[in-house]
Amino acid sequence: MIEYKAPWRRTLRGRTFEVLERSHVSDSLGRFVDIALVVLILFNILSVMMETVESVYSQYKLFFDYTEYISVAIFTVEYLARLWACVDAHPPEERGTDLKERLNWILSPAAIIDFVAIAPFFLSIFFFVDLRFLRVLRLLRILKLTRYSAALTMLLDVFRERANAFYAGFFILLVLLVIASSGAYLVEHKAQPQAFGSIPHAMWWAVSTLTTVGYGDVTPITPLGQIFGAFVTIIGIGMAALPAGILASGLADHLNQMRQAFRKDYMEALEDGIIDADETAALEIRRKELGLSVKEASEIEELVREHKRQEKCVTHCPHCGKPVTIDE
Secondary structure: OOOOOOHHHOOHHHHHHHHHOHHHOOOHHHHHHHHHHHHHHHHHHHHHHHHOOHHHHHHOHHHHHHHHHHHHHHHHHHHHHHHHHHHHHOOHHHOOOHHHHHHHHHOOHHHHHHHHHHHHHHHHHHOOOOHHHHHHHHHHHHHHHHHHOHHHHHHHHHHHHOHHHHHHHHHHHHHHHHHHHHHHHHHHOOOOOOOOOOHHHHHHHHHHHHOOOOOOOOOOOOHHHHHHHHHHHHHHHHHHHHHHHHHHHHHHHHHHHHHHHHHHHHHHHOOOOOOOHHHHHHHHHHHHHHOOOHHHHHHHHHHHHHHHHHHHHHHEOOOOOOEOOOOO
């Protein structure tokens, strides 16, 4: 279980790690830094979007430029601070060299997102890059919010855990796309040579039909084409539900794993029959890390306590409290 006050984090570097990593901090400074960074990220996204309005950008160009300079400076300091402090993520006996720990962190998804948040600014300094392209890249800063949202983190975990299932679904969709576009080309290319003149041209209709969007700009007009189109539409309904089913199943399994993990931690804390202040704080941090609501955590705690009471009733004498020995 997470230690509330890790002894190896009593240095400045350890304190920096605790402040920057939300799942390992419960003090006011850590909360303030989290909130400040979230506000800065949201303000940056709004600023980038407003820059695309030429009349607004031309009038407040200086404000937008200074906003970018200050934001990049803060994000750069944050990136370097995380790079410096990431070594203290694990106890000394469980970590490698400082260089190895930092390289592992640099290649982690969260670190890559942090780098992408500042990369556009430095690209504009050293290379000639289209301004519109840089603006789009700066919008990727919204991905930094995943660090501060347990729900988004859980969603990304589910995508990673069910990657094979999503790959299989995508492969099936790709096969159906080729079959649908090929069939549409065979039955419609003579009647509509502009829309179905080739298989690549027919793919637009196949994509919109299989995904059940059906824009209506391209539709079969021959009887055979309409029958084939209806068949593809019916298949598309099932295909559209496939990713949703995989995601729903993955979320349910992931939530169950989170509940089981919290239940295990709570049982470990309750082994001595008492949960002290440090254990309570550690469990609260663990609850937030796992993305469980207060109600869910309370229900798990009550179930664990009830299980402990039942165990005590069976294995201990109700009068003296001593263990009961059952002779066979």
